[in-house]
Structures are given as structure tokens and as C-alpha cells.
Amino acid sequence: xxxxxxxxxxxxxxxxxxxxxxxxxxxxxxxxxxxxxxxxxxxxxxxxxxxxxxxxxxxxxxxxxxxxxxxxxxxxxxxxxxxxxxxxxxxxxxxxxxxxxxxxxxxxxxxxxxxxxxxxxxxxxxxxxxxxxxxxxxxxxxxxxxxxxxxxxxxxxxxxxxxxxxxxxxxxxxxxxxxxxxxxxxxxxxxxxxxxxxxxxxxxxxxxxxxxxxxxxxxxxxxxxxxxxxxxxxxxxxxxxxxxxxxxxxxxxxxxxxxxxxxxxxxxxxxxxxxxxxxxxxxxxxxxxxxxxxxxxxxxxxxxxxxxxxxxxxxxxxxxxxxxxxxxxxxxxxxxxxxxxxxxxxxxxxxxxxxxxxxxxxxxxxxxxxxxxxxxxxx
Amino acid sequence: xxxxxxxxxxxxxxxxxxxxxxxxxxxxxxxxxxxxxxxxxxxxxxxxxxxxxxxxxxxxxxxxxxxxxxxxxxxxxxxxxxxxxxxxxxxxxxxxxxxxxxxxxxxxxxxxxxxxxxxxxxxxxxxxxxxxxxxxxxxxxxxxxxxxxxxxxxxxxxxxxxxxxxxxxxxxxxxxxxxxxxxxxxxxxxxxxxxxxxxxxxxxxxxxxxxxxxxxxxxxxxxxxxxxxxxxxxxxxxxxxxxxxxxxxxxxxxxxxxxxxxxxxxxxxxxxxxxxxxxxxxxxxxxxxxxxxxxxxxxxxxxxxxxxxxxxxxxxxxxxxxxxxxxxxxxxxxxxxxxxxxxxxxxxxxxxxxxxxxxxxxxxxxxxxxxxxxxxxxxxxxxxxxxxxxxxxxxxxx
Numbered sequence: 001x002x003x004x005x006x007x008x009x010x011x012x013x014x015x016x017x018x019x020x021x022x023x024x025x026x027x028x029x030x031x032x033x034x035x036x037x038x039x040x041x042x043x044x045x046x047x048x049x050x051x052x053x054x055x056x057x058x059x060x061x062x063x064x065x066x067x068x069x070x071x072x073x074x075x076x077x078x079x080x081x082x083x084x085x086x087x088x089x090x091x092x093x094x095x096x097x098x099x100x101x102x103x104x105x106x107x108x109x110x111x112x113x114x115x116x117x118x119x120x121x122x123x124x125x126x127x128x129x130x131x132x133x134x135x136x137x138x139x140x141x142x143x144x145x146x147x148x149x150x151x152x153x154x155x156x157x158x159x160x161x162x163x164x165x166x167x168x169x170x171x172x173x174x175x176x177x178x179x180x181x182x183x184x185x186x187x188x189x190x191x192x193x194x195x196x197x198x199x200x201x202x203x204x205x206x207x208x209x210x211x212x213x214x215x216x217x218x219x220x221x222x223x224x225x226x227x228x229x230x231x232x233x234x235x236x237x238x239x240x241x242x243x244x245x246x247x248x249x250x251x252x253x254x255x256x257x258x259x260x261x262x263x264x265x266x267x268x269x270x271x272x273x274x275x276x277x278x279x280x281x282x283x284x285x286x287x288x289x290x291x292x293x294x295x296x297x298x299x300x301x302x303x304x305x306x307x308x309x310x311x312x313x314x315x316x317x318x319x320x321x322x323x324x325x326x327x328x329x330x331x332x333x334x335x336x337x338x339x340x341x342x343x344x345x346x347x348x349x350x351x352x353x354x355x356x357x358x359x360x361x362x363x364x365x366x367x368x369x370x371x372x373x374x375x376x377x378x379x
Numbered sequence: 380x381x382x383x384x385x386x387x388x389x390x391x392x393x394x395x396x397x398x399x400x401x402x403x404x405x406x407x408x409x410x411x412x413x414x415x416x417x418x419x420x421x422x423x424x425x426x427x428x429x430x431x432x433x434x435x436x437x438x439x440x441x442x443x444x445x446x447x448x449x450x451x452x453x454x455x456x457x458x459x460x461x462x463x464x465x466x467x468x469x470x471x472x473x474x475x476x477x478x479x480x481x482x483x484x485x486x487x488x489x490x491x492x493x494x495x496x497x498x499x500x501x502x503x504x505x506x507x508x509x510x511x512x513x514x515x516x517x518x519x520x521x522x523x524x525x526x527x528x529x530x531x532x533x534x535x536x537x538x539x540x541x542x543x544x545x546x547x548x549x550x551x552x553x554x555x556x557x558x559x560x561x562x563x564x565x566x567x568x569x570x571x572x573x574x575x576x577x578x579x580x581x582x583x584x585x586x587x588x589x590x591x592x593x594x595x596x597x598x599x600x601x602x603x604x605x606x607x608x609x610x611x612x613x614x615x616x617x618x619x620x621x622x623x624x625x626x627x628x629x630x631x632x633x634x635x636x637x638x639x640x641x642x643x644x645x646x647x648x649x650x651x652x653x654x655x656x657x658x659x660x661x662x663x664x665x666x667x668x669x670x671x672x673x674x675x676x677x678x679x680x681x682x683x684x685x686x687x688x689x690x691x692x693x694x695x696x697x698x699x700x701x702x703x704x705x706x707x708x709x710x711x712x713x714x715x716x717x718x719x720x721x722x723x724x725x726x727x728x729x730x731x732x733x734x735x736x737x738x739x740x741x742x743x744x745x746x747x748x749x750x751x752x753x754x755x756x757x758x759x760x761x762x763x764x765x766x767x768x769x770x771x772x773x774x775x776x777x
């Protein structure tokens with residue numbers, strides 16, 4: 001068995017890490033955080049040139065067809081440096097959904113541009129603050145004939161809603177939930193910034209007043225859930241990368257910061273906290289590896305594996321981020337020091353495809369289904 | 380990423396399964412009383428060519444790889460027969476491993492073949508009433524007398540001392556040296572005059588542990604392992620092997636949680652339908668899967684020819700502390716029924732709930748494991764130790 005990445009995948013990681021070390025330092029993250037820029041255009045363009053955006057997309061659409069494990073490796077490295085780009089919205093979510101659910105026109109229209117990074121996609125599900133059930137969208141799609149629809153409603157918050165060229169929008173079509181592909185460059189779409197917890201990854205509000213769109217295949221709730229499962233695995237790697245960076249920042253500080261005549265990392269109050277962060281992170285990494293295997297191999301266990309990876313990673317990143325702040329003491333509460341960047345990003349990533357309470361429900365309902373079908377199988 | 384055995388590993392697994400299935404019948408349901416079944420199962424394994432897998436053949440082993448040994452133990456576990464081999468881990472995984480690495484040729488020839496045949500059971504005389512986590516603080520004295528050493532003192536928490544034929548023992552031979560420098564390691568015949576073994580009743584009600592008193596016990600110098608004053612290095616060899624052995628033995632059963640949540644009423648519905656219970660079930664499952672997948676990563680490292688390092692400590696750390704919470708929450712789910720000692724399947728929950736207290740202490744407490752992770756994995760500096768350079772007999776105590 002080999003429950004680990006291959007040498008080739010590790011060498012991709014090495015390249016990615018070197019590239020990000022020189023192209024995505026803290027000043028790159030802070031340039032987006034402290035400005036109205038929706039993302040780092042320079043970094044995004046480089047990622048497209050390096051072929052990262054197309055790494056898991058088929059060659060027919062301009063990707064390299066390398067696979068999901070390579071995408072997991074890149075996700076982890078981007079998470080580690082808090083990369084301020086719309087990668088997750090555009091690739092984990094929009095490109096994946098179009099690839100799986102889109103018709104020929106939709107895939108040939110959008111995938112080559114998404115694979116090259118010359119267009120940006122996003123997924124717009126939520127409709128206002130507070131918990132949302134994706135299935136209860138109030139946005140409506142009205143048939144215009146000829147396979148076209150008019151979209152009316154407001155989606156907020158939408159990750160990368162300001163950066164995106166195209167959005168996949170959940171809407172009701174005569175009572176049923178559907179997914180619709182909307183070109184955002186039309187007068188019937190207006191966008192506004194939506195203040196967010198992590199301004200290095202800005203959110204937007206998208207208002208549709210009869211925006212022209214097409215249905216994404218026959219996609220409904222099941223297709224959306226499957227897409228969220230696949231994205232959950234990739235987000236988990238991004239979260240693990242961030243968690244490891246936060247832990248490493250905390251360890252570095254604990255080794256060089258002295259108090260009471262000693263490095264504070266020599267005190268068990270700090271050392272044990274860091275050990276617990278490491279243990280939490282390694283469990284999350286283990287769950288993410290299993291989910292990565294399920295994703296890459298297309299195994300039916302993906303549903304529960306993705307939920308486990310998502311829950312573990314969300315928890316580990318927040319734990320590592322909040323304790324990283326704590327270990328830094330008063331400096332950790334300043335804008336200038338970096339720990340709050342992870343605190344913010346951990347919370348954003350925890351939220352984007354649904355919080356932990358939602359994923360716990362998803363996990364248990366899948367286990368119940370498995371349990372029920374196992375019992376039906378035994379006479 | 381793949382979970383497949385290589386063709387060689389698959390063939391090895393099939394052979395192990397065939398052997399276990401052919402011989403397990405007489406041992407299913409055996410307990411540890413007298414260690415009779417432990418000895419007999421070891422003898423059967425040896426005779427069949429499946430004992431002491433990683434040892435050299437010269438001492439009765441099979442010259443197998445770490446991953447082959449792991450495959451064999453997975454097959455024992457799947458066959459429901461692993462208890463006897465796990466109970467023999469102190470003998471094989473700790474005592475014999477130390478003799479193999481640090482013992483004299485005569486010691487290896489005398490003990491290893493007999494251990495391999497199931498003829499010797501060993502215990503570990505390390506901890507003392509005033510030296511547990513701070514193991515190098517032991518006070519049991521060994522004084523040279525001609526060709527012998529005369530040993531007096533008290534050991535504690537000694538698992539299965541009442542069944543053991545021999546013991547590995549650390550003693551203090553030079554109280555004027557700094558504490559790590561004055562220790563010497565011996566092999567001890569448990570039938571020696573002056574030995575008294577008294578069972579300790581554990582909080583779980585059982586009595587696997589003992590106090591062991593040594594009064595002027597004579598040990599020949601030929602039973603010394605390593606140089607005089609080099610006992611700490613030898614003891615560390617034993618402890619490394621202990622953590623490797625112990626990390627793999629805790630169950631992570633999730634079926635109890637599922638069954639109880641489905642069966643136990645909460646209000647007018649099964650508990651599993653209550654939101655709070657559902658959220659707990661999810662957390663338990665994620666934790667259980669995390670441990671399972673973590674152990675798969677260790678197994679994968681072995682399969683690739685890498686030995687897991689100190690990071691393996693997190694398996695035991697996460698198991699002990701989290702499992703205690705998990706078991707408490709299971710009892711909580713049973714409502715007032717959780718306070719009554721149940722029989723049958725639920726009786727195991729009560730036993731485990733009490734036994735887990737020990738799991739968090741034995742083989743390195745949670746706190747020691749966090750030190751190991753902090754210092755040896757994360758590279759944090761150690762606590763300053765006021766006793767490190769002092770002569771041991773000047774170290775403050777109380």
C-alpha cells in the first residue's frame with residue numbers, strides 16, 4: 001500500500017512551494033486585504049501560466065488532466081500561504097460543476113477559459129445572512145424559450161462574487177431546485193462588495209433582475225451535493241495547509257520569544273498546547289488523505305470520507321489559528337502581525353461550503369443510509 | 380495513493396490467515412489467567428513458523444520485515460485472536476527487544492530461543508512509588524558484592540509480575556552520580572530469594588498490576604545489560620519499543636455508539652434522531668476515522684521501508700483522552716441507566732470507561748507524550764531541569 005503522495009506529486013509540491021515563497025509572501029496577501037482589489041491579479045495570472053488552474057481538467061478543455069491528487073497538493077500549498085486568489089471558487093466549484101453537469105456548448109464555452117485562468121467562475125448559493133438551506137433558494141428562473149431562462153433574485157454572500165466572470169446560481173424553477181449558468185457581464189446583473197471577515201478573500205452580493213442564463217444540464221440537489229463533496233476534499237487540503245502554517249508560525253514564535261528567562265516554548269503550558277494542535281492537524285491530514293484517495297479513485301465512500309475530511313480540517317484550522325494568535329500574546333492581537341490572517345481565513349474556509357453543524361448532519365445521514373442499506377442486504 | 384498489498388504482501392497475508400485459521404480454534408475466548416494460553420499460543424506460533432517474526436532465525440525468529448509483522452498482527456486481530464499476542468508484548472516487544480539490541484551474546488543465547496518458544500514470560504521492573512514519569516529518579520539500590528549485585532527497593536505498576544519468570548530491571552548503582560548517570564540495567568530471575576509480588580487492585584476492579592518488593596536480592600553480574608552506569612541508555616531502548624507496542628492496542632469501536640443511539644429513547648423518539656446526539660455521533664465518527672486513517676499512514680510508511688518516529692506518539696495520546704470522553708458521553712446517552720452496571724454488550728462500556736483511566740497513564744502519560752511531541756517532533760526546548768547535573772543524593776525530594 002501507499003497511503004501517501006507519490007514522488008512526482010511531492011516534486012510538484014516542492015515546485016509549488018518555491019514558486020509561492022517568491023510570489024505570494026505576506027505583502028501579496030496584505031495588498032488584497034488592505035485594498036479594494038478583489039484578488040491578486042498578478043499571482044492569479046502566474047498560476048494560470050503554470051497550468052495550476054487546469055491541473056485536474058481534461059486536456060480536451062486545455063487542462064493537463066493530471067488529476068485530483070495533484071490538485072490536492074496545490075490546494076495545500078495555496079492554503080499554507082493564504083493565497084489571495086479565486087482559485088477555490090473557480091476551480092474546485094465552478095469548473096468542476098460545469099465539467100460534470102454542463103452540456104457541450106457550456107463546457108466548450110467556459111472550461112478552456114477557466115482552465116487557463118483567463119475567466120473566473122464562482123458558485124452562488126446563499127441568500128442573505130444566517131444559516132441557509134441550499135435547497136430553499138428564493139431566486140427564481142423563468143423560461144424564456146430556446147433553452148434560456150431569466151434569473152431574478154439576490155445572492156449574498158458570494159465568495160469571489162466581484163472577481164467572477166461566470167456564476168453557477170441555485171434557483172427555483174417551478175418549485176424544483178436547479179443550477180443555472182450566468183454570464184455576469186450583462187446589465188441585468190449588478191454587484192456590490194459584501195463586507196467580510198477575511199478581506200483578503202472578498203465577498204460579493206449579486207443581484208439578478210431578469211439576467212439571461214442557461215440551465216446547467218439537468219443539475220439539481222444531488223449534483224450540487226456531489227460537487228460540494230468533491231470541493232470539500234480540496235478545501236480540506238487548503239485548510240490543512242493553513243493549519244500547518246499557523247502551527248509553524250506559533251512554534252517559531254515559541255522558540256524565539258523569551259519570558260521569565262526562558263523560551264516560552266519550554267513551558268509546558270505552551271508546549272502542550274502546540275502538541276495538541278499538531279495532533280489535531282495530523283488526524284485532519286489523515287482524514288484528508290483518505291478522502292483524497294476516494295476522490296481520485298471515484299470510490300463510493302467519498303460521501304462520508306469527504307464529510308470527515310471537511311469536519312476534521314475545519315476544526316483543525318480554527319484550533320491552530322486561534323491558538324497561534326494566543327501564543328503570540330499581545331502581538332497576536334495587532335493588525336501588523338500575521339496570526340489574525342489565519343484566524344480570518346480559517347473562519348472563512350469553515351463557512352464557504354457550509355459550517356460544521358451542516359456537515360455533521362450530512363455525515364450522519366449518510367451513515368444512516370449506509371446502515372439501512374446494509375440491513376436490507378442481510379436477510 | 381492506494382491501499383492494495385503488493386503481490387508479495389498479499390501472498391504473505393494469505394499464508395498468515397491460513398495459519399491462524401488452522402490453529403485458532405483451541406484459543407478463541409481464552410483469558411490471561413496464569414498466562415497459560417499466552418505461552419501455548421506463542422509455542423504454536425513458533426512451531427508453525429509465525430513466532431517472533433522480525434527476529435533473526437538464529438534466535439528462533441523468522442527474519443520478516445516490519446510490514447510483514449504488521450500484516451500478521453492485522454490478521455490475528457481480524458480473526459479475533461489477538462489478545463494473547465498483545466499480552467505477550469512486554470516479553471517480546473520490550474524485554475526481548477532490549478536483550479536483542481543491548482544484551483551479551485550469552486544473554487541472547489540463553490533467553491531469546493526460550494522466549495520464542497513461549498517458555499519464558501517477562502515483566503518490567505521500572506516504575507517506583509517516587510519515580511513514574513520521572514523514571515530516572517528511581518531509588519532501588521544495587522550494590523556490588525563479589526560476582527553478584529545485591530538489590531533492595533520497591534517497584535510498582537508491574538503488569539503481570541505474578542505470571543512472569545523473569546524481569547528487566549533498572550537500579551541505582553551510584554547515588555553520588557547525576558541521576559541519569561548512576562543507573563544500571565539487569566535481567567532478574569523472578570524466583571530469586573527476596574522477591575515479593577503483591578497485587579494492586581485497580582480502579583477498574585481488576586488486578587493486572589503489582590507492587591514488587593526486592594529485599595537483598597542477589598543478581599549475578601553476568602545478568603547485567605550494558606555497562607555499569609549505562610542503564611539509562613538501555614532503559615530508553617526498552618521505552619522506545621514500549622510506545623511502539625502500546626500505540627496499536629486500543630480499540631476504537633464505533634458500533635456501540637451507533638447501536639446505543641438507535642436503541643436508547645430520548646423523549647418520544649430514538650436518541651439518534653435528536654440533534655445534539657446526531658452532532659456527537661458525527662464528532663465521534665470523525666475522530667475514529669482520523670485515528671484509523673492515521674494508523675494507515677504509519678502502516679504505509681512501514682510498507683515504504685520507513686520507520687515511524689516520535690510522531691507515532693499522537694496515536695496513543697488521541698486514543699486515551701478522546702476515548703475517555705467518548706465513553707463518558709456513551710454513558711451519558713444511557714441517561715440514569717448509565718449509572719447502573721449493565722451486563723452483556725453494555726457491560727464492556729463500563730469496563731472500558733474504568734480501564735481507560737489507566738490507558739492515559741501507562742506507557743507514558745498524556746503529559747509525557749505531549750512533551751515528546753513538543754520537543755522531538757516540533758523542536759521546542761525542554762523544561763530546565765534543576766536536578767540534571769546534581770549528584771542524585773543531593774536532588775531535592777518530597
